Amino acid sequence: MRFSIYLNAQSPGPDHDLDVIEAVTEQALRADRSGFxxxxxxxxxxxxxxxxxNPFTFGAYLAPQLRDAYVVLSVAVPALWHPLNFAEACNTLDLxxxxxxxxxxxxxxxxQEYxxxxxxxxxxxxxxxxxxxVxxxxxxxxxxxxDLEYETTHSRGVLTRRVMPAAFTPGxxxxxxASLSDEGVLxxxxxxxxxxxxxxxxxxxxxxxxxYHKALQEAGHDAETVRFAREWSMVQKMVYVAESDEAARRDVAGPLDYLAEQSRRTFGGGAEGAGFKNSVVGVSPVDREAFVDRAMIVGGPDTVASAIAEYRAQGVEHMTLVFLYGQMDPALADASLDRFVRDVMPRFAGPSGNGGR
Structure with missing residues (x-):
């Protein structure tokens, strides 16, 4: 079982932006050193x-600081980009x-982003x-x-030479x-x-x-493409590991309130108003119990490990976990990450013994 860390922390306001970015940077480096x-x-x-x-900018900032971990965009939104700017950003990050x-x-x-x-x-x-x-x-x-002539809804032009820089990865x-639908899976x-x-x-x-695995195998890809695709395919969960289940539920109450309020402001007052969000990411924090059940893994180390084991039993070999969310106190998020690394992660270590990798 492999684990990645997902960084998507919210800021209370402009005076806190740098503090939040520094907090998630520190989480990234700790995760890298811990075998994520x-x-x-x-x-x-x-x-x-x-x-x-912008994940490309932040990924480029993190790249030279990481020893082993990959930078994974989960996800970039191409519809918000000019296609040639997007191509350049992809190659730059790869390089x-x-x-x-x-x-x-x-x-x-x-x-609102659109x-x-x-x-x-x-x-x-x-x-x-x-x-x-394009x-x-x-x-x-x-x-x-x-020359490559192109036109999209929001752009048109001619590429006369090549995208720079070249990618590092051959090909x-x-x-x-990212998808919740069978269409996206295929x-x-x-x-x-x-x-x-x-x-x-x-x-x-x-x-x-x-x-996914059946369609991947039947598509006729070479063995390395199939291996890489399976190894890096992942399921995301928001995680909180406390000393007990009761403490975990208590500690995430505030962050869940924040996430629900953000959802209401962005998508409307109730679950119906969050329909756009639900159609994209499955369930809104407005529906708290459903959100905790489907989007989160919350509890003491044994409860969290048991929940992860359920996904492993379904063939999931890689999970990406969010530890800092909903303006959670960074000290609580750090303690949760520490407990995960110490008390949960070793239970899923693979043959290499490298922290689940």
Missing amino acids: AGICLTEHHFTGYNTYG LTRGRCVIGVGTGGSP KGLGRDPEQRGPMMQEVLD AGEALAKTLEDP GPRFGR YAAERGWVLMTARDSAAEIGRKWSL
Whole structure:
């Protein structure tokens, strides 16, 4: 079983932004030194949901500080990008990490982010695909190829030479797809991409995992593509490890209140108003019990380990875990991470004995 850490901390306001970024940087370095396989970064803008905003920039900042962990974008939102800027960013991150990166993509979750960047959230799927299509052609273009003329909903132009810099990884950066739908699962498998999913029961995740592995094997990819895709496909959970189940529930009450309020402000007053969010990430914190059940693993070390074991029994070999969220006190998040590394992670160590890697 492999573990990655997911960094998506919220800030109380501009005076705290640097403190929050320093806190998640410290978590990234501690996770790297503790045997976590990857540092997962996400892209959010304007909503207060993610302090560092641009995962490519933050990933480039972390890259030289990491000893072993990959930088994993989980996820970038291509629909919010110019396709050639996106292509450049992908190659730059791949080069700076010396190929130790996975660039996951998804449609994003908040209409406010689309509005802020002049995009129609109702078209997020088609816009994502057209950016990916153009970026893919641009990444493949050599100096000897003819000019690449392109047009998307929000951009048009001609690439006359090549995307710079070149990628470090032969054949270009490795990509992943975030999805909760079977359609997205098959999309990833057919392309030989990593699958990133979240916020569902172990049984449902297991069904999707079986679908993905079968389609991946039947797609005719080479053995290395299949190996890498399986190794880096992951399930995300928000985690809190306390000394007891009761203490864990008590400590996450405040962060859950914050997340629910953020959801109400962004998507509406009730579960119905969060429909856009639910359609993208499965369940809203407005529905607290469902959110805790499907999006989180909360409890003492034995409870957390037991919940993770349920996913492992369904064939999940990699989980990405969020330890700092909902303006949680960084000291509580650090203590939770410490307990996970000390009391939970060793129970899932693989044959290498390297912290679950």
